[in-house]
Amino acid sequence: MCGIFFYITNGKIVASDKPDLEKRFNTLEHRGPDQKRVRYYNSNVMLGFHRLAIVDPEPTGLQPFETSRYASITNGEIYNYKQIKEDLITENIPWKTYSDCEVILHLFQFFCQSYTPKEALEKLCQSLDGEYSFIIYDIQENVTYFATDELSMRPLFIGENKKGIYLASEQKALTGLQVTRLPAARMGYIENNMIRVEPHYDLSSIKIQPISFEDAALKLRDLLIANTINKLHADREFVFLLSGGIDSSLICSIAAKYLHPVRIRTFTVGFSTDSTDILAARKVAKHINSIHTEFICSYSEALEILPFVVRCGETWDQTSNRSSVPMHLCVKKIKEKHPEVAVIFSGEVADELLRGYLYNRNCPSLEEGRRDQIMRLENLHTSDGLRADRTTSAYSMECRFPFFSRDILNFVLSLPMEYLDPKHNNNIEKYILRQAFDLSDNEHEYLPRDILWRRKAAFSDSTSVKSGWKGELIKFCETEVTDSRFAARKVLYPYCTPQTKEDMYYRELFEEYGYEAKTISFKWLSTWCGDITDSSASILDVFDEDQIQE
Numbered sequence: 001m002c003g004i005f006f007y008i009t010n011g012k013i014v015a016s017d018k019p020d021l022e023k024r025f026n027t028l029e030h031r032g033p034d035q036k037r038v039r040y041y042n043s044n045v046m047l048g049f050h051r052l053a054i055v056d057p058e059p060t061g062l063q064p065f066e067t068s069r070y071a072s073i074t075n076g077e078i079y080n081y082k083q084i085k086e087d088l089i090t091e092n093i094p095w096k097t098y099s100d101c102e103v104i105l106h107l108f109q110f111f112c113q114s115y116t117p118k119e120a121l122e123k124l125c126q127s128l129d130g131e132y133s134f135i136i137y138d139i140q141e142n143v144t145y146f147a148t149d150e151l152s153m154r155p156l157f158i159g160e161n162k163k164g165i166y167l168a169s170e171q172k173a174l175t176g177l178q179v180t181r182l183p184a185a186r187m188g189y190i191e192n193n194m195i196r197v198e199p200h201y202d203l204s205s206i207k208i209q210p211i212s213f214e215d216a217a218l219k220l221r222d223l224l225i226a227n228t229i230n231k232l233h234a235d236r237e238f239v240f241l242l243s244g245g246i247d248s249s250l251i252c253s254i255a256a257k258y259l260h261p262v263r264i265r266t267f268t269v270g271f272s273t274d275s276t277d278i279l280a281a282r283k284v285a286k287h288i289n290s291i292h293t294e295f296i297c298s299y300s301e302a303l304e305i306l307p308f309v310v311r312c313g314e315t316w317d318q319t320s321n322r323s324s325v326p327m328h329l330c331v332k333k334i335k336e337k338h339p340e341v342a343v344i345f346s347g348e349v350a351d352e353l354l355r356g357y358l359y360n361r362n363c364p365s366l367e368e369g370r371r372d373q374i375m376r377l378e379n380l381h382t383s384d385g386l387r388a389d390r391t392t393s394a395y396s397m398e399c400r401f402p403f404f405s406r407d408i409l410n411f412v413l414s415l416p417m418e419y420l421d422p423k424h425n426n427n428i429e430k431y432i433l434r435q436a437f438d439l440s441d442n443e444h445e446y447l448p449r450d451i452l453w454r455r456k457a458a459f460s461d462s463t464s465v466k467s468g469w470k471g472e473l474i475k476f477c478e479t480e481v482t483d484s485r486f487a488a489r490k491v492l493y494p495y496c497t498p499q500t501k502e503d504m505y506y507r508e509l510f511e512e513y514g515y516e517a518k519t520i521s522f523k524w525l526s527t528w529c530g531d532i533t534d535s536s537a538s539i540l541d542v543f544d545e546d547q548i549q550e
Contacts, residue, residue, distance in 0.1 A: 001154075001389075001398035002063075002075040003028030003050035005173055006135045008144060009164035010193045012043045017163075021046055024166070024173045031075070031169055031393045035062045041071060041139050049073045052396060054236050054342050056098035065096070065105045069140050072108075074101040075169050076132030076154040077400070079230050084127065104134050108145070121145045121187050125200040129230075129405055133182075135167055147187035150201045150406055151349070152381035155389060156182040157519070158195065165190055170390075171314055175514035184378050201406075203374045206413040213432070216415055221436035223411060228254040228345075228402035236342035238400075239334060241327075242266040242292070244280025246430060246452060247347030247356075250437060251402050253446040255345065256288040265338070266290040269330035271297055271469045280451055287448055293337070297329045299472045305329065310509040312394040313387060316496075316517065319524045319535035320387050321506050322473065327391045335395040342397055348388045349403040352376040353412050354430045355420045358455075358537045359526035361427055366417040372527050373420070377409075383524050429455070470536060477502040496523060499533040 005025040007013070013021070022038065025048040029036070032050030034057070039047045049063040055077070064071045078084075081100035084107055093106050107127060111120035117138065125147050133156040136145040146167055148156050158181075159166035159174030171179050182188070188197035211219075228251055232238070240252045256264050266288075268281035278294055285292035302325050309324045310316075334341060351357055355373050363369040376383075392399040415432075418424040425431035434453055437446045446452070481501040489504055490497050495517050498504040503523070510517070524535050532539060 001031055001052045001054075001393045001396075002073075003031030003048075003169045003393075004073045004075045004133065004135060004156075004167070005046075005048035005169070006073070006137070006144065006146075006167040007046040007164055008190060008193075009044050011163075013040060013046060022048075024168070025050075027173045028169055030396055033396045035059065037062055037064065039064050039066075039071065041137060042142060044142070045137055045144075047071055047073050047135070047137060052342060052398060054234050054398060055100045057235050058097075061097045061099040063099075063101065065099075065102050067105065067109060070105055070109060070136055070138055072101075072105040072134060072136045074104055074132055074134040075156075076101070076130055076134070076149070077231075077398070078103060078128055078130040078132060079233075079405075080129040100130075101132075101134075104128070104132075105136065108136055117141075117143065117145065118189060121147065121189070122200050125187055129407075131401065131404065133169065142191075144190040145187070146182075146189070147200060148182055148184065148381075150185045150203075150409055151377060151385060151404060152182065152184040152186075153385050153389065153401060153404060155381060155386070158182060160195075165193065165195060171515055171519060172311075172513070179516040179519060181382070181519040184381055203377055203409070203413060206410060208416055209414045211415065213419055213435075216419055217432050217436040219411060220408075220432060223405075223408050224250065224402065224433075224436075225254050227405045227408060229258050230405075231345070231400045231402055232258065234343050237338070237340045238343035238345065239265040239267060239338065239341050240290070240345045241330065241347070242268050242281045242284060242290070243347065244268065244277045244282075244284060244451070244454070245347065246434065246447075246454060247350040247403065249280075249284045249447055249451055250433075251345055251347055252284065252290060253288050254402075256290060257446070264288075264290050266292045267295065267330055267334055268292070269295045269297060269326045269333075271299070271302070271326075280454060283448060284451055287451075295330055295333045297326065299469065302326070302329065302469065303472070303476050306505075307509055308394075310506055311513050313390045314510075314513075314515050315382070315386055315520050316498075316503070316507040316510040317383065317520055317524055317535075318500070318503055318506065320383055322470065322535070323384075324387045324391055325473075326469075327387065328394065331391055331395050331397065335397065343400060344392050344397050345400050345402065346388055347403065348384045348399075349380065349401050350430070350433070352380050352384070353403060353408070354433055355422070356430045357526065358429065358540055359529050360429060361422050362528040363421065363423065364528060366421055368528075369421050370417050374413075379521055382520050428453070470538070474500075474502050477505040480505050481508070493517070496520070499523070503533075 032052040034053040035051040047064045063073045078100040081103045084103040108124045111123045131153040133148040133154040157171045159177035185201035187200045270278040388399045481504045
């Protein structure tokens, strides 16, 4: 996790411009407190980098990376960087660091030998296995290239004004400008003060392939295990979030098996000692023999942190802010207790990828289910992906996602649609994942069966349904938003008008911080569930708290 910042102007960057540029750049310092550097090129370009040193933490790994023609900055991790370096071994590249991100610059330059720069950019994106956003500046031609990964797990925002064009990891660096969010799987370039953006990956274009359910389950298991292990490399301390749900529990179990006899550290947060997450996570931790810590939070500390959550998260969305609160409290306490930790593993992406939300039981057809699946994945960077990125970066840590890789995306989206549909699988969400790890051989068992088959409980629900956190939050927002302002909400906020006072509370904070409302496309609500205004699964007909196994 790092903070990247870029600015280009048609004229010249003069001395009076630099205080504002560097002030904007420094709003990203939390993303990379270890080192920072600013470079100016051709009198009209600024590249700024805040570094969280994880791979090759030596000072030599500080970006921008440079050749005689190009300069690059990257926020993220490239997991196949060693393979890329091996593939380029005949090119006699003078590698300057052991950083995983240096390969981006040299691979782009290599592709430019055989392709146009725009073709080389697409080839580059298709060659990377990682969570990334990057910017490459062609010093000779004064052209800029940029991109994000297939799901934009590492964000990038575009800002514009009359003077020039900005790129930044978070929009807090771009307040007062015209701001847009770069969509998932997009690459672009800036030339002659014009921006062009194109896709480099299309989820909807992946064709369904014939495969038996049994073979599909085994392949999914192999891919998840391999991807988890692949992401365990780091030169800094890493830990694991353990909610007690199947997604985070499987990641922790895979890592614990691979790293044995070293014990992994796991962390759980809740509002009461008998919340469903706390109890389930406790059981998993015992099963995998992790060094486990439980954080029990109070309503008062949760309510107190709400403005900070909205400021960090840059979203007005109800469920994103609700679920960010316990995650913020957990990550904050991890950092306080273990300041050496730089990487956190989490279970995001699984629900969007495998259609894990309870509302999928109401899906009218397989085709509708696939459309919703792709829509959720394409917008993950404005919901759960955003939450994970901002919550960890706020405390100068990086979040990694073992359920995300290009190979996993390609495979899951190529499966017959019925394999992911609850109606075709005994009304059980993520049935294929559960089946994949349901092993009769106790010696190789990953999880207790009641955890493996524990039904879906959203993070914000499972930490709060029994404790009453959601009710406390709604009650608090009712007192914070006046009736008169709420009555005027359509006039005040014509775009995605707040539906509840809780929505209104988040929106007012969001606007106060100067963020652009349209960077969040829509309010996250369950699909096929009628006219609802609450994002919680606990309001759905298919939800039964008593069925959440503990």
